[in-house]
């Protein structure tokens with residue numbers, strides 16, 4: 001299984017500056033060297049189609065993420081030129097017991113895609129978007145494809161992934177490793193629920209195809225599996241008919257419970273194609289109100305929106321609705337102008353100790369109320385609060401751990417504080433943990449894209465009755481425990 005040390009091999013590795021070099025690995029010192037031909041005691045890495053680099057800038061970038069408050073430096077970064085490169089390097093790491101973490105767009109907030117002293121596999125080069133199936137209901141893509149690129153490609157055929165995250169510049173592999181939730185989740189579940197097959201490389205470097213009918217254990221251990229059992233290299237994703245335009249409704253509420261009641265009703269009725277919501281706060285962080293965001297898809301994915309029918313029976317503030325029509329992709333990409341502004345102002349580079357919680361529907365008013373009552377300006381910084389319902393019956397992926405009940409809620413405190421304010425980050429991490437404990441006591445859990453300090457025991461509890469299957473898959477597919485160790489799950 002393991003790649004035999006191949007001294008005869010000369011590796012072509014390009015550093016970030018583009019200079020050709022040779023990279024060797026010394027198993028005794030665990031040092032990777034951009035030196036000449038491997039000498040005594042050094043093992044050449046396998047020949048690659050892509051590049052393996054130890055360039056300091058590449059290592060620094062791989063030691064950072066959107067959270068900007070955790071940093072673990074890898075020893076090397078692989079930019080695969082092919083899936084074979086992933087196989088070769090995972091086998092190499094397996095042989096030398098080096099930890100490995102795949103990294104999509106690095107938008108975790110807690111070092112999720114980092115690996116101290118190991119190899120980061122940047123998947124961005126695995127960017128192939130295959131042709132749509134003959135009936136247009138699926139497409140097979142490389143794990144490094146961004147949802148923005150995928151959606152633009154499928155829209156050329158009038159098709160769209162059914163569920164999209166609010167921000168589209170995330171990789172397919174990255175969101176399938178966590179779940180992938182969005183405003184369409186109350187209808188279609190998470191992105192992982194829309195996957196029909198996966199192409200993966202296990203922790204032992206074996207390339208395998210899996211689906212609900214083939215190697216189901218691996219399929220289910222990989223979707224929302226936080227990269228623990230395999231590196232996703234490709235995925236077959238469901239597609240649905242796309243609308244040309246959508247009608248967006250922003251409905252203001254002064255009262256949290258009324259807002260939640262209307263959201264729950266809309267989620268149960270599936271009246272809209274998309275349903276989310278935000279809590280608004282004043283300058284001191286105090287609750288000011290909520291805005292329900294509901295979107296109806298127009299033809300050919302839905303009927304022409306009928307305002308009267310769509311808003312019937314809702315209790316938002318009278319006369320406060322903002323209604324707008326926009327192109328479907330413009331709607332999906334609605335965050336782009338705000339992201340550009342955040343980058344311009346520097347806030348994009350702030351620390352983001354995010355808190356993402358999944359709360360049972362029958363507890364959400366009490367729990368969210370308590371957490372929001374305690375919120376101060378310092379707790380949120382330049383961030384915002386999302387609060388929206390999901391559909392329990394549509395969340396079918398075993399490792400995406402949600403609370404029981406028909407309409408669980410996602411509550412996300414998207415905190416942003418200056419990256420050099422380490423005291424604030426420490427305080428917010430502790431606050432995240434306290435909030436998580438409150439949510440667990442109410443039957444909820446976390447959506448593990450945020451920054452909640454977690455022990456191994458917490459992970460066991462998190463996975464609950466799915467733990468034995470995950471642990472068995474880990475033993476089987478990553479027997480040396482090398483994949484994504486930074487999560488601290490095993």
Ligand SMILES: Cc1cc2nc3c(=O)[nH]c(=O)nc-3n(C[C@H](O)[C@H](O)[C@H](O)COP(=O)(O)OP(=O)(O)OC[C@H]3O[C@@H](n4cnc5c(N)ncnc54)[C@H](O)[C@@H]3O)c2cc1C
Nearest residue numbers: 104105106107108165166167171173174177180181227232
């Ligand atoms: C601005 C912003 C908006 C967001 N909006 C949403 C949203 O609306 N809905 C939502 O659900 N989430 C959202 N997220 C969270 C996001 O989905 C996750 O953080 C996701 O994992 C990031 O994708 P990425 O490509 O950056 O992955 P990375 O951060 O690079 O990796 C995340 C994790 O996945 C693993 N991983 C990455 N690629 C692979 C692979 N090919 N195979 C196996 N494991 C892999 C990594 O090792 C790591 O553990 C948002 C995050 C940000 C920063």
